[in-house]
Amino acid sequence: MENKHTMSDLYQMQSMSLNDKIRMTKYRIKEWVNTYGEDGVYLSFSSGKDSTVLGHIIREVCGYKNIPFVFVDVPTQYPELKQFAQTFDNLVILKPKISFAEVCEKYGFPMFSKEISECVADSRKYIRILDRQTDRQTDRQGFRLLIA
Incomplete structure (x- = not known):
């Protein structure tokens, strides 16, 4: 079904x-x-x-x-x-x-509603994706490239 x-x-x-x-x-x-x-x-x-x-x-x-x-x-x-x-x-x-x-x-x-709960869950997924994509080393290298 x-x-x-x-x-x-x-x-x-x-x-x-x-x-x-x-x-x-x-x-x-x-x-x-x-x-x-x-x-x-x-x-x-x-x-x-x-x-x-x-x-x-x-x-x-x-x-x-x-x-x-x-x-x-x-x-x-x-x-x-x-x-x-x-x-x-x-x-x-x-x-x-x-x-x-x-x-x-x-x-x-x-949560007060399913809609709010889903919004929070989606936000947490997005933050986890960002956490995996960026780390301090990558951020520092990117910053160096901007000022070089």
Whole structure:
């Protein structure tokens, strides 16, 4: 399954009717289940509106009642989200092995959005490329050539 879409593809999908979006979602869910088996698929369930709607489509529209919802219980979220998640059958609750403070210390503070995170990651790649391309000896030689 190809997961890459152009911005044009995304705009086109956004403009689809609700029925077409549901039909496309059902098709993709069935592809996953056919590829990995019902035991090899789960829903990462945050209790937010998007995962709740997707969970409804998985269980009620497609009829896959045994696909587990996996909820990650982190201390930085509202307790009501966990309470809401617990109203669903076949829920798996995971607890992180390290604390949020340890995550921040080891990996840095989480970004506010995927776009910001991708921008920072791309910047770091660019800096690493520059670091590899330049060293002090090369810089000194270049400087000598400029003043010679």
